[in-house]
Amino acid sequence: MKRAIPIFLVLAGLLVAIAVANPYFLEPAGFLGFLKRVAPLAILAAGQYFVIVSGEFDLSVGSLVTVEVVVAARLIDGDEAMTWPVLALLIVIGLLVGLVNGLVTTKLRVPSFITTLGAMLILSGAVFLWTGGAPRGALSQGFRVFGREGVWAVLILLVAVTAAVLLMRADFGRTLIAAGDNERAARLSGVRVDRVRVFAFMLSGLSAAVAGILLGGFAGVSAQVGQSLEFQAITAVVLGGVVLGGGRGHVVAAIAGAFTLEALFTLLNLHGISGALEYAVQGVIIIAAVAAGGLRLPALRLSPSKV
Template identity: 35%
Template sequence: MTVAIYLDRLRPAGASLRAMALLLLLLAAFFISARGFSSILLLDNIRQAAPLGVVVAGQALVLMMGRLDLSVGATASMANIVLCSIFNSDMANLVPAVTATLAAGALVGLANGIMSTKLRIPAFLATLASSLIIAGLVVFFTNGSPRGAVPPAFRVITEGWLFGVAPYSALIWLVLLVALLLLVHFTMLGRKMILSGANVVAARHSGIPSDGLIILSFVLCSVLASIGGILLSAITGMASIGVGNNFTLDSIAAAVIGGALFAGGVFLPLGAMAGALILFFVQSLLYVLALPPAAKFIVQGLIIILALALANLKQERSQ
């Protein structure tokens, strides 16, 4: 493969550039309202947006396969409960706590993938059902009163900064995005995933194991949702039922803003990152402007409409 092909794959897509432009406009409005630019404030917001950003990356991966995962919020919440209960404020439990949390997420993704492929249940219904099951199991095992917390030393992954310059959580988010970028756009496995997402029937006729790739995307999505739950747990410091529930709709909205298509066949890590930051800075801007929480949903809806309208306009012009 030539260098030119590699460089072409690294070139940002138009949807990603539009999302970045929208993000820059939002940042300008945010800092004007905050009466001055502050790099520390910018990085601190990125640090707090990292949990959502990781979940959005997983959602974008499933959308690339032409599917939708409505269980990411419940999975992130489950990760919080599992992590905190096993940790129990003791850093000595680091390995079993993190391992069990990621394994639980992987099992959720495996179940979602099997229901979507082998049982032929529409993905949004299968993942909706799994989210309800997860929520019920969490309440059952905790009796509605979750216990446990992450030790203070573990919270460095979201509270700490590398050399005082970059938040660790932002770096974790960046590493995961780069890993997904390399997987999807620079490996044969990733190319097969894109082809399966664009046209699953044609991919099957070409001998591509599409069902296995769809299952893989769900597993990766749920593992990323668990990582998002881990980061969120490091921010909150304690177990809380439903702490990640907002991630479900927010991840879909952010992925769509970033250029993801419900029809599949597209994976834009830069756009996914921009979409997550757009949603987070919308909340920050509304807070600075002292607007009611209900305004968040209105603004999010308008941003999604704008992103889809621009995407459709671009598509019509290219035809």
């Protein structure tokens, strides 16, 4: 957890800066609005964390979010009665896509970068093949309530964070980190590496399903809803000090990374640096953050306290 301290300091600094620039942020409604905006990315970051800490990537979550929203709109088509069955179906789709990603990566030994890149192409191709090129149908009010009402979004976020923390404290979490840190050693000590990795991919798929449900309510139906979310999620996780390649990092820090990214966007917007230069600033900050994290690594490796 030591590695994660800087991200919380940065996050605190950003939140203070936002509050100074815009006092409305401190009022319950203002802060709730912020949480509502963060929730989808934070949940995606938690899902991506499991995959990254096990030593893999999941590039398919952006397309998967789009698929979830488009499928929901087409199947619900404004019919309230369809809300719950479709919600259940979306969760199943997310888990299933994660299962396939995980099995292809572990059993067929395709690098996860390629597996999930393929999944990204297949998912976005398939869903628009099905709807004829553009999203169709509409979401029901019952569906949209999750992303639209701040209370629901925050509640779902809390459940997701709690579940993620509990999972990482359980045997699963320890074996997952062991698998990401040193696969061979983990295998030799009896960890079922393939199984925990497949499970990590399923959690990532599940997180994309939940994020899709929230974004559908929050942002509505569009073909771009999930665009570049995979890179944002990976960025958030890495900002949280989680090492690409696996084995190091804490899930709460990864989620804090998502908060930091969103707080950064909010602050840039407040200062009128919107759209264009926002990307440039984001790029510089990501590199700087990871460089700062990387430069400390040799010192950590020398210290005897680290196992």
